[in-house]
Structure formats: structure tokens, C-alpha cells
Amino acid sequence: QWDEPRVCSRRYLKVDFADIGWNEWIISPKSFDAYYCAGACEFPMPKIVRPSNHATIQSIVRAVGIVPGIPEPCCVPDKMNSLGVLFLDENRNVVLKVYPNMSVDTCACR
Amino acid sequence: SHRAPAWSALPAAADGLQGDRDPQRAPGDAAATLGPGAQDMVAVHMHRLYEKYSRRGARPGGGNTVRSFRARLEVVDQKAVYFFNLTSMQDSETILMATFHFYSEPPRWPRALEVLCKPRAKNASGRSLPLGPPARQHLLFRSLSQNTATQGLLRGAMALSPPPRGLWQAKDISPIVKAARRDGELLLSAQLDSEERDPGVPRPSPYAPYILVYANDLAISEPNSVAVTLQRYDPFPAGDPEPHAAPNSSADPRVRRAAQATGPLQDNELPGLDERPPRAHAQHFHKHQLWPSPFRALKPRPGRKDRRKKGQEVFMASSQVLDFDEKTMQKARRK
Numbered sequence A: 001q002w003d004e005p006r007v008c009s010r011r012y013l014k015v016d017f018a019d020i021g022w023n024e025w026i027i028s029p030k031s032f033d034a035y036y037c038a039g040a041c042e043f044p045m046p047k048i049v050r051p052s053n054h055a056t057i058q059s060i061v062r063a064v065g066i067v068p069g070i071p072e073p074c075c076v077p078d079k080m081n082s083l084g085v086l087f088l089d090e091n092r093n094v095v096l097k098v099y100p101n102m103s104v105d106t107c108a109c110r
Numbered sequence B: 001s002h003r004a005p006a007w008s009a010l011p012a013a014a015d016g017l018q019g020d021r022d023p024q025r026a027p028g029d030a031a032a033t034l035g036p037g038a039q040d041m042v043a044v045h046m047h048r049l050y051e052k053y054s055r056r057g058a059r060p061g062g063g064n065t066v067r068s069f070r071a072r073l074e075v076v077d078q079k080a081v082y083f084f085n086l087t088s089m090q091d092s093e094t095i096l097m098a099t100f101h102f103y104s105e106p107p108r109w110p111r112a113l114e115v116l117c118k119p120r121a122k123n124a125s126g127r128s129l130p131l132g133p134p135a136r137q138h139l140l141f142r143s144l145s146q147n148t149a150t151q152g153l154l155r156g157a158m159a160l161s162p163p164p165r166g167l168w169q170a171k172d173i174s175p176i177v178k179a180a181r182r183d184g185e186l187l188l189s190a191q192l193d194s195e196e197r198d199p200g201v202p203r204p205s206p207y208a209p210y211i212l213v214y215a216n217d218l219a220i221s222e223p224n225s226v227a228v229t230l231q232r233y234d235p236f237p238a239g240d241p242e243p244h245a246a247p248n249s250s251a252d253p254r255v256r257r258a259a260q261a262t263g264p265l266q267d268n269e270l271p272g273l274d275e276r277p278p279r280a281h282a283q284h285f286h287k288h289q290l291w292p293s294p295f296r297a298l299k300p301r302p303g304r305k306d307r308r309k310k311g312q313e314v315f316m317a318s319s320q321v322l323d324f325d326e327k328t329m330q331k332a333r334r335k
Helices: A053-064 B041-056 B109-117 B174-182 B225-230 B304-316 B326-334
Strands: A009-011 A014-016 A026-028 A031-033 A036-038 A075-077 A080-088 A094-104 A107-109 B065-070 B072-076 B079-085 B093-104 B137-144 B153-160 B167-172 B187-194 B210-217
Touching (some): A026 B041, A080 B041, A080 B225, A094 B041, B041 B065, B093 B187, B153 B174
Antiparallel strands (some): A075 A107, B072 B079
16 A cells, blocks of 8 residues: 555555445445545646646646645546446346446546 | 247347256356355346356447346136236336246147047048147236236237247247336236146246346436445434435424423523623622512422422412522522
8 A cells, every 4th residue: 555656546446245235135246346546636747647627727726826725636537437236126136237437447637 | 919029039138048948057157156046047047148248248238227027926717827026127217128038848748648649530531630730828918007906908918839848938028018117007917828728727937937128227327326226225224214304294203292381481590680690890789679670578488298289389370480498589689
């Protein structure tokens, strides 16, 4: 954890449905790699954090100190992946749903 | 009636069935994954769809949702009728396709034996007539709303030709399910009607039929759609009013009682005297400045028992001023 890069980037996170109590009704998967985003979006932001135009402007305004109290942009998921989940509904019928935005593919400063 | 396409004509969405012709063969570890109690075909089929999506990203039926519905067997007039409760479908789910899966047996041996051994009818030239066609079966679908005792509205009928051997068949019943849902009749019944004289009382079979509904959930892209279907625990412990319900909503089981003031609220402050503690430099008021109205003469202090009674009487007489004993009065005067 400690040798994680400071800059905004994707970090590993495995979610086990048993840990959040959903395993009683979720048949598959038992767990999945969800990842998460963390890290700084400090001025000057490197290209790798793929800042939006707004984030670039915001970080300059913050660096110049024109307006006090402006935070640095946030490190958030950029591209995400879907996940198919097989579960039992309230009538204990088997249901398959493909949920979007369940795991992080890339992170960016926004 | 609804002419269902033959087996192979089912759209690609229902694929993954080809291998299901032999229900004994559970693909991979699907049945194992679903646990011993879920050896039924519907669970195996659903797991196969899940694996197809997980491996190749193949969206089932082109949508993002597949709901399965197990059958509940009931015997009505000596006939097996399978009921399907479709109420768990959500309003945001648009139906793309619905399929009815059932295991059909070849014509039963006693029947076939009878047909084979029965002396065949002969035509004029003495040649035996060809065997009559095996008994045809019909699939009848009815829909009814939850709380009606009728047999329901006939939604469709399909003629089935008995298969050469036992195998799973799938029929497209999309128009039937869409029409039933449109009319709000989410209880569907399927009856296998055969021309056999005595089909015998049906027995629960491990190969019970099931329905698959392929849908597109329009709400699944909402920010928190996963919570709608998978977050089951209630963040508010049971018995607490719903977070959005108004405190005095009728749903609230608790009876609200207002505290009726039975008389002037009891407190130990003297009537009309300022409760603020006297400031150090405050002038000393003369007693008659404190009590503008002439103060009533004190009564002798009654004993504890009748004081309580007295107190009640006093309350009952709803006197506006409380009586205090001598000591309290002296303390008050000093204050």
C-alpha cells in the first residue's frame, strides 16, 4: 500500500460478496476485481492522469491562488467495465443481470 | 393459435440450449456451483447463459437481463397445469423475448405397445392401413391476475408432435407473455393437453418446465441500479418508520398520544416571580414590589397524607396558585 504512486492511479481492490453480506442471494461470481482510484491531482498534472479541460483550469486557479479554498481536482474512475451477476430474486427465481460500471478500467482527474 | 417455430428456429438468444437436449448432462460445474438442491434445468440453463456472458461478453438475448421462472405444478381436473408467477419482472424491464422450455417424453410404451399389438384395420384389398399418427399434444397458455379463481384467459395454444425420444424443447412465447403483461395478468398457466384417454395423474417431474424472459432493463444505467436489485438489507432496523414517511403517517405502527395538561404545569417557581438568579449588584426590591398582587395568607401545613389528598383537591379545584409551606416562603422572601 505504502509504495503506491502518489499520482492519481488505479489501485487493486477485490470485492468478495460474502464480505458485504450479498452472498446469500448472489450465485455467481463469488467475488470480482473492482479496483478503485486514488492519488493526487496536483499542479502540474502529468498527461497520465488524463485531466479534463476543466480539471486543468481548476488546478491552475488553485496553484495561482486567485480564489482561496479551491480544492485540487478529484481522482475518479474514467473508463469502467460491466459485470454479469447471477442471483436469486425475492421469489428465488434465478436472474442474470449485466450491471454497468462495476469495475474500474482507468482513472483520471476531474 | 400460436404456431411456434420448430426447435432450431429459436432466435440466437435462446441458444445454449442445443446441449440441453439431454437434461442429465449438466454442463461444466454449473449444477455443482448451484448446489445440490439446484439440479433443476432452469438453474443449469441460467448458469450456462452467465458463463457465456462472462467468457465472451455475449449479452443474453441482446439485452442486459434474463429472468427465469420456475413452474408450480397443480392438478386441475385430473390435468397437470403449471403456474408461473411473473410478478418479479420490473416495470423498467422491456421484454425482448420469452421462451417456454419443457421436457417432452416419447409416446409412452404401453400406448405404443397397444398401437403395435392391436389388430390393424384392413382396407378392401386386405392390406393393413398405416398406423394412425401418435396422439398429438397441445400446449395451452392462459393468463390470470393474481387474485382471480377463474381458469384465466386463453392466450395461446400450440400443437406439439411427440419427439422420437425424450428431449428438452423450447418454444417462443413472446407474444403471449407481452400480451399478458400488457393486461397486467402476471400469472401464467401452461397445460399440456394430450389426446390420450387417460394421461394419468401427473407426477412432479425433475424436468419441470420453465420460462425465460430476456429483457432490457432501462434503469440499469442509473447510478445506483445495483442497489435496487442486490441491496436487500434494510438500513433502517425493523419497526422504524420509513425514512421518507411523515412522522405521523398512518404506516407508523406506534400510537401517538399528546400529553394533555391535566392542570397548570407543576413547578417549584413562585407565581409571577422572576426565575433569573439575582445579580450581585441588583437592587434589593422591597417585597411588595416583587408581588404586585397582595399575597394570600398562608394556611397551616397539613400532614403528609392529607397534604397529598389536599394537593389533589387543590388540583381538582384547579386553583391557579400553588400553596407553599412556611419554610419555602421564608426562603423565597430572603431571595
